[in-house]
Every structure is written in C-alpha cells, then in structure tokens.
Amino acid sequence: MMQIIESPNEYDVVIVGSGAGGGMATKILSEAGLKIAVVEAGPYFDPADPEQMTQLKWPWESPRRGANTNRAFGDFDAAYGGWEIEGEPYTHTPGTKFEWFRSHMLGGRTNHWGRISLRFGPNDFKRKDIDGLGDNWPIGYEDVKPYYDKVDKLVGIFGTKEGIYNEPDGFFLPPPKPRLHELYYKKGADKLGIPTIPARKSMVTKRINDDRGVCFYCGQCGRACSVYADFSAGTCLIFPALKSGGQVDLYVNSVVREVVTDDQGKAKGVVYISKEDRKEHQINGKVVVLAASACSSARILLNSKSSNHPNGLGNNSGIVGKYLHDSTGAARQAFIPDLMNRKTYNEDGVSGMHVYTPWWLDNSKLDFARGYHIELGGGLGMPAYGFGFGVTELNKYVGGVVGGYGNKLREDVKKFYGSIVGLYGRGECIAVESNYCEIDPNVVDEYGIPVLRFNYRWSDHERNQAKHMHNTFEGIFDAMGGVVLGDKPGRDEDYGLHTPGNIIHEVGTTRMGNDPRTSVVNQYEQLHDAKNVFVVDGGPFVSQADKNPTWTIMALAWRTSDYIIDELKKQNI
C-alpha cells in the first residue's frame, strides 16, 4: 500500500526550488493570481534574521576566523551547502571531473553569488552561426531583451551604457567609483588596448523601491544583505510574493524526488521527502515548474520514470543531462610594488570588483573558439583566516629579508597590505553531448533518491583559452608594474583551467530547441514530452556565453511565466 502523504491543497503551479528561476516564477505567477506551492530542499533564510545574519560580523566572532571548514566560501558566506554535502553524494565516471556546488536554502545560491549580472548579447544566442560549433538557441537577443529590461528595473543593477554590440546596455543604476587598485588595472590595461568598463552588478546603489534598502558599502554581498540592497531571490522575489497575500505556500526542508504523472503522461504534482519527518509527501498542481538548478532538475526528471516516460520525464530524446557545461576559469595574482605602504581608508565598496574587462578580441584569429571576461580583486580588505600567510616572501621582490619575526614582521604586514591584485578569467566553453550527468545505477542519497554521476572533460578550446587568459594576465600585470606570482601553469595542468563545475555556472542539462529529438524543452522552457512541465533554471541554456547566467535565467523565467499564464488562460495546459 502506498503511504505518501498527499497535501489537501490543489495548486495552480508547483515550483521546485527558490533560487533565481524559481523566485522569478513565484513572483510573476503569484501576481497573476495563481495559487503557488514553492518546494525548497533547504531551510527558510532571511539575511535580516539575527540568528542567520553574518553581515557586519567581525572575524574574531568566528573561532576559525572565517575559514572554510564548514562553508565552502568561509564561515561568513551566506550559502549553506557547498561542493560536498553530507548525506547527499554524487559520483563520477572514472577519469572525469566535475565539482557540483549546491546550496539548499531559501534563495539558493543567489544568497552568496558575486552579483555580476551580464546580459547575453546577440552573438551569444547564435554562436554556431559564427564558429560552426555547438548549436544556436531557438531564440535571439530580441526575444529576451524586453525581459532583461524588466529584470533590470525590478531587481536593480548598476552599470554604464557603453554601446558595445555584444554587451548590451540596460536600465542601469549608477556604478560606484573604482578603488585604487582598479585604477592601476585600468591604466595597465589601457596600455595594451584592453578595455576596462564599470562593472555590472545587481546591488542597489540608488533606491529602486520602498521594500529594499540602498547599498551601504560594506563589501559583503556574499554574506547576503540585511537591508536587501543586493539581489537574492529570497529577499527580492519570494518575500514580496509571500507578502502579496495568500497566494504562495512555502514548503521548506522538502527534497523533491520526482514529478508524478497521470495516465496521459501529464504531470500531476511532485513527491518530496520531508527532512522534518523523513516521510514521502505529494503536492499536486496543474503545472510543475522545475527550478532546482540545472543538475538537480535533470536529476528529478531522470528519476521521474513511468510507463509513459520510461526513460524519465522529458527524456524521450535521451538528451536530459547531456550538454552539461560550466564557465571556464583561470586565476593569477601579482604583487604591485606601487601599492606598498598604503594609507588606509575604508574601501570596502560593493562586494568584489567595481570595474571589469568584457571580451574584446576576435576569435577567428585565435586558437580557441569563444571569449572570456576578466574580473579583478584586491584592496584593503578585512582580514580573515589566511591573512598574513607567506607575507614576508614578498620581500624577495623588493630586496627585503624573507622570514623573520617581531617588529620587522609587524612592519612587513603593513608594508604589503593591499598590494596584491588578483585577476580571474571567466569564459565560455563549447557545450557538447559527451559532457553529461546521469543517474548512478548503484547509489542513493540519504533520502533514498538515486544520485547523479558526472562525466565531464574539457577540450582544447577551453585549455587554449585558459592559456590565453594567463598570457593576458601576465601582460596586464606587467603593464601595471607588478610582479606576477607563481609559475604559468603548463599543458600538464590544463594551463591552469579550473575543474569543471568550479565556477558554479553549470547549465545546459535540459537544453532548449525546436526539435524534440535533440532538445528537452521548447523556446518557452516547456518540456516537449509533457506540456505542463517547465524548467526555469540554467538547464535550458543551449550555450552560456562568457556571461554569468543569473540575469538570463531570470529573464527567461519571466518570459516562461508569461507564457504559462497565457497558456492557462487559453486552457492549453
């Protein structure tokens, strides 16, 4: 006998996940008067709750001084979870690597991300037309632009109008002025003809509505903002939706295992395991929207097997889980002697960079296919675990004594404070069918849910791009008068290319297309195989550009939500 506890409520829409995509769907669909269930695997989270808040804490409040023993980005980072979660393993095909970052909590990973919010440009939707690799999206920039515009105005993003074709401008709030090391960067990059422009990030530098505060420049967006001046899906989308009156029920600590379907193969609802009672529950709805993150949504679909969907829901094509791809990444640091012995002042600013370099070259003249942008870090930051490690070694570049102790050491610390600059390349890889996640036939997690097994290998396009990044970094550092730290990684280290998954931009597992044989969802993120199921996370991305995916996830989720409202009105789903 089945012992699934069925919720008595019948919802219009059941949304799985409360991050960027799920948050946006919740807001738009609930405002249209639909009754919504949001099912979130993690706990409720509000960065203004003193019990959960980490913003403005001092390093000594953590006995490990903010080290990353428990949280991948340190004690003060807002994201629960990380690359490894106890009781929720994932596996790999031998010889392949993939790091899967999960954050189970209200708002998901939007609580801690860098808020770098870049629109895809016209080229980014049609890369196959340019280089013959991968596939085009079935939609173009003109389809998404109106939604990017709406996301800009709703969520808030600072930036500047630059008129760069493939870096479209939006409705920007004004950006903060650059910090000192960022001026050094610009000066160095200028010498090489590499562009530097103000960053584009979703922090509210100027009031956008009465529900959210204005940035007070603590530089801690990664800790999630207690006045909601940065974008998190919880604070900016879910909370307003909850406030708007009785339309949204939030189910937290509820781990969705599968979408259940009826005799016709249409979705009926979802089954989840409650972390509180460790029992199976079912929530029914007319429409199911998956927004659990690209890999989690693919996992749910693959685990939703029925007589109508023997390969898993939406997987008649066998494409679910395929075309998994993450941004490329490579990083390098340099010591800038001109930034020694600094006067100190508060330059926390907004979290991370105030300026960046968008992709500026023509790939037809390069030995890799796609571009990257450059992010930078540095400055007079707040000390945390790791502060001072190896600091005396910098003396070897300025004729000082390496090592030592006492007052000499105290002086070294101040001499070198704020003199290190880091550059981080974030690029586009080629999405290929042979990089994928699938269900591991042998392993379940602590909720009895079959887990994902990853198969991912970089190609020379990505390796050569990483090599190019390092050459560029060295050139810029040189032009800044800096001393590049560490050796340039060689071929044996993939030229310093980070492990796939490491950049946490994984997308592509339920890709979009017009042909049901080669794609999972249509241009409205609707499953080809089940009309009342949608995927609004990074899964539908055909290719991911060298842009951080969140803004596009939200724009597409809004577009999809409008489509759902329309289709429900027309009684098509």
Place this chain on the structure above:
Amino acid sequence: MDRRESLKSMLITTIVGGVGFQACTPEEAEKVQQLTTKVGTYGRTEAEKIYDQKLMAIDFFNEHELNTIAVLCDIILPDFDGKGAASDAAVADFIEFIVKDMPRYQTPIRGGIMWLDSASNKAYGKVFVKCSQDQQISIVDRIAYPGKTAAADRQGEMFFSLMRNLTLTGYYTTQIGIQDLGYKGNTPNIWDGVPDDVLKDHGMEYPKEWMPKFVDQSKRDVKAEWDEDGNLIT
C-alpha cells in the same frame, strides 16, 4: 597561560557578544555567556553550532605544548608601542581551536614543538620554554629565515613558518590586530571614491569621461527612473 580563563579572550568575546543573560548563578551565567559569545553569534545553523561546541569541548594540546605555543607567538609578535602582543590577542587560543578544526595542523605543530625542545636540549640542555630569552632567540634565529636555514634545521624552519602564519592570522583577525593594521571598514558608509590625497600620492585621477557616470551619492535615496532608452533621469 590558562586558555580557559584567559581574561583577554573573554574581554574580546564580551565586547563582541554583548548579550545579557538571566541565568541562575553567576558561574552559570558566565558559562552561558562564554558559550554564546563564542558560539552561535555569527549566523550558525544548528549543525554548525553543534560542530563548534564539539570542538571546544576537546583539549588537544597539553599544558606544556600550550605554554610553548604562547612563548613562540609572543616572540613572533611581541608588544610594540602598546599595540599589544600575540598573547594580548589570545593567539594561542586561536591556534588551539584551529588544530581541532583543521586536523592537518596537529602533527606538524605537535611534532614541531618536540623538534624545538630537542633542538633546545641539544644546544642548552633545557626544553625551549625553560631557556633564557637570549637562548630562545638564538634557536628561533636558526629557523626564522627561509633560504638561510642549515640543512639540519630545515624541519624547524617549516614549523616556524607555520607558526608565523597562524600567529599573523590569529593576531590580525582580532580587534587589537585590526587596529594595528588600520583596516577601517566593516561599517555602514558611503563610498565616494579614493580619497584625493591618496589619488595624488599615486599620481592617479578618475578618467574625466567616467566621472558623470558614477553614482551621485547625494541622490542615492531618490528613486531611480529612466527614459525609454535607459537613461537615468532622477
């Protein structure tokens, strides 16, 4: 130094925590205050609180090891001009915690202390903490300068470098250390660019074509509105 009663560390946690407690006895109140100011005041989940408490309930180092760590830390960062020594910032407490949190440090530090005592015994017939200050310094000088260390002392150099790293982190992540460093942030403020004198010192200026684009902080509270082309008009 008794780590459990360290007045200085209590002072630090009290300043930070500032939580008033209505408990039964003064001793109990103090215990609760120590616990809650050290644990759970920085946004911990339940599992994280339990983990921190578990670590704090364990003693890893023995008294002799802790004494040695305290002496070494104060050699690495002695007081200067009233700014406070490593012991004023309770650095030994931090190291005691961090080896439990990061067990990879346990053997290098425990073994390193033993190495130091062996080296002191060979040189002066006493363990390190029993040596005179001059004797301690003469041993430290053998291992404090990477690249100049005798081959036979190389393991000692590794140990000392690790202790230097942990002492620096332990010190500069306290209020005392942050004051010495001059870090001015972690407080609400209005960022309006690099101070003029700093720009001048570095021969820098903001590019003129950029200036009109930056946030006008006098209008930060005026609600943003745009024209149809995305030009901000407020």
